[in-house]
Amino acid sequence: EPEVTQTPSHQVTQMGQEVILRCVPISNHLYFYWYRQILGQKVEFLVSFYNNEISEKSEIFDDQFSVERPDGSNFTLKIRSTKLEDSAMYFCASRGEINEQFFGPGTRLTVL
């Protein structure tokens, strides 16, 4: 069964460093999303992406964040200068035919 994959599973970085989180959505999906979940809290929307451009973004998704689909398979989230409060689980999702979003296993980002 097709699934969304994410790498790495865990990323540790120093405050102020840039990180790139990678996702491979399900191959025939067209809509892609990033969400984050701070430990023990609810899942929060960051950004949605369709047809090679951002279709919606949340207040969390400020100038430090960017997304890209550099080729036909990968979908990346970049954080330019990480802060302590960026520590969270980051989930990538892609949307299927009946509007359900399938999530990847997540990348746990720890900012020291």
Added chain:
Amino acid sequence: AQKVTQAQTEISVVEKEDVTLDCVYETRDTTYYLFWYKQPPSGELVFLIRRNSFDEQNEISGRYSWNFQKSTSSFNFTITASQVVDSAVYFCALSGRFGNEKLTFGTGTRLTIIP
């Protein structure tokens, strides 16, 4: 603005008991979609069900059933004859009329099944 409320923060039941997880939503859209996701201790988010606002039929899938009531803006989830493997955090979520829109999640209910 959309909002999802899961008032039950934590629930514990003994194995084989039935349990219902509550979800109440707010939206101004006349067309919308409701979802349930399971987050087991391993951390991934597992899609369980999607329901659109035009379909108020209750759904049953094995031990799982969902009760959608538009009149009370609720989309409750019942697990029958609970098992230890059902222990997880369960999230209710809502998306808008275009379907490709973001999911708005509730705060989740942590369900513990006691053997």
